[in-house]
Amino acid sequence: MGSTQQKVDFQALSAYAQPTNGIHSLSMGHGGIGAFNFAKVGTSDVWFGEWSQDFNGNGNDRAVYYVGNSTNTTVPVSGTASYAIKGVNKFSGSNQLTGDFTANFGTQKLTGSLANSALSVSIDADIVTSTAAFSGTALANGVVFGNSEGHFFGADAASLAGIATFANRQLDTAFGGAKK
Structure with missing residues (x-):
């Protein structure tokens, strides 16, 4: 407790929403949590998405994000x-x-x-x-x-x-x- 950073298990969340065009949409209006649209990149544990309290609103309550497992990540130096x-x-x-x-x-x-x-x-x-x-x-x-x-x-x-x-x-x- 006390940390402002929380981890979200998108693989588990994806089970609650069938994807449309590869994008999972999950509305969690109960408790005012809002709505998530998120997708997995290929077969890796990498996700990107957006959250909003109300996608019909003025956009000031929107956030975009990405998250992924960086274990064993390497980047080429050429090519x-x-x-x-x-x-x-x-x-x-x-x-x-x-x-x-x-x-x-x-x-x-x-x-x-x-x-x-x-x-x-x-x-x-x-x-x-x-x-x-x-x-x-x-x-x-x-x-x-x-x-x-x-x-x-x-x-x-x-x-x-x-x-x-x-x-x-x-x-x-x-x-x-x-x-x-």
Whole structure:
């Protein structure tokens, strides 16, 4: 007790909601817990998602997140890899974002984009090989600047997960993907 960080077992939570397009939606209105939309990245213990007290609200009660098991994570120091990316932003069952990211481990850059019919998000991030993390900028709908951050997971950076955040929290997006 006393810690502000709590662990969530998304594998167990996923049993309570059948996925739509790979995204689990779980509403926990009892007790005011809110609603979760979350997805697993491939077969690894890596998850990304969003939470809101009320997805119909003004967005100020939204949070995007990612979490994963970083045990045995390694990141190459050269070469490139492509990742098939999925994302959530106010997920409604049919508005999953999809796209592709490319990691250039030699130049330590991660770039790419994901989109649906209402939102496009691109990222341009620096990779920190020693921590398996990335951070940089995000751009929503080609005009709104924000930040991106995340991590690689697994041997040889097999998967990644992260978030793009903006001053307008309605645009905040969580994403994840596995190597192609």
